[in-house]
Amino acid sequence: MKAELGTNPSYTWRGIFEASGVLRAGLRRRIGNGLSTRVWSDPWLAGTKTHKVLSPRGEADESIVVADLLSADGRDWNVHKVRTLFLPFEQSYVLNTRINREDCEDDWVWNLEKDGTYYVKSAYRALVGDNVAEEGQSNVDRNMWVWKRIWKTDMRNKVVFEGTKVSVDKCVKRVSELLREMAGLREAVEEKRQGGEQEGVDKRGACVRWCKPVQGLMKINVDARVAERSGLGIGAVYRDEMGGIRWGWAERRRAEFEPSVAEAEAMLAGVRMARRMKMTDVCMETDCKDVIDAITSRRTGRSDFHSVISDILLASSHFRSVSWSFVRRNCNHVAHELAHFCPIGSSNLFDGTTLPRSIIDIANADLI
Structure with missing residues (x-):
């Protein structure tokens, strides 16, 4: 992460070096015991773009680590120290950064994925500026299903092989029918997966009213x-x-x-x-x-x-x-x-x- 490009870099090393900017943008320190994360130089703040502290260091020790900002038992932030060292706008970011309270070591997390794990595809999306959310994948799947069904219909064959013109209204009507068909299939699959709606339980398996626990629980x-x-x-x-x-x-x-x-x-x-x-x-x-x-x-x-x-x-x-x-x-x-x-x-x-x-x-x- 701190390596320099050098004076005569190879093509391979130049490519790796150029991609390191993406890594720096996506990586953040997850705080455990706070002993290996430097307050002023490491990216560790949750909820900010760079995850780095912007407050001026002033006369504070340059080498202090996040552990120095924690309470005596290491389970919470020392609010007084946080208020003393950081500007008002940044104090809330510090207090909102989660501390892993099971006494584990600090670690790196990939902030561009929900599970914190680095994937090449997410680095590629960051590199090319494609910020499409993962949730959009369901829309892609749905569109592909519809287009595959249209591809197999007589409507498409008549246009391609017979030169027949098909009105826009007819195409829209067919797409609407396919979307309704897909929605019905999904509902049927979900109902089958849940085994039908049971008393007191909805199709997602959630209780619809509060129920007493069994004896002893x-x-x-x-x-x-x-x-x-x-x-x-x-x-x-x-x-x-x-x-x-x-x-x-x-x-x-x-x-x-x-x-x-x-x-x-x-x-x-x-x-x-x-x-x-x-x-x-x-x-x-x-x-x-x-x-x-x-x-x-x-x-x-x-x-x-x-x-x-x-x-x-x-x-x-x-x-x-x-x-x-x-x-x-x-x-x-x-x-x-x-x-x-x-x-x-x-x-x-x-x-x-x-x-x-x-x-x-x-x-x-x-x-x-």
């Missing part, structure tokens, strides 16, 4: 709230087989993660609190499908999101039994309200007798 619903200048709100509710609330957890951190990372952080907080309260058999629920899919598939990656998922899997390995469920938003109302409850920089642990009346009313509505 504690059901834990979690949710996150992210709002500009309002920090990250987390809510978790712990309910027994009768539907009663044993505990409620609410906290508001000085961070503004991406939504999927925030939801994963909420799940991690719910799991850790369950461990702290010595729970052994739990059922975890969230209204974020990305989190459930990543946990159940044990999907690996190098991004902040996958870092949180790894923390969740590690923390949950201490349970005797654990299950993971995706639910609709209306099944997650109590956790949702708790995520809005705390002022920034605070947390609250409630038992069933100290919960706010508004939260109790929402929980009781689940049982009707």
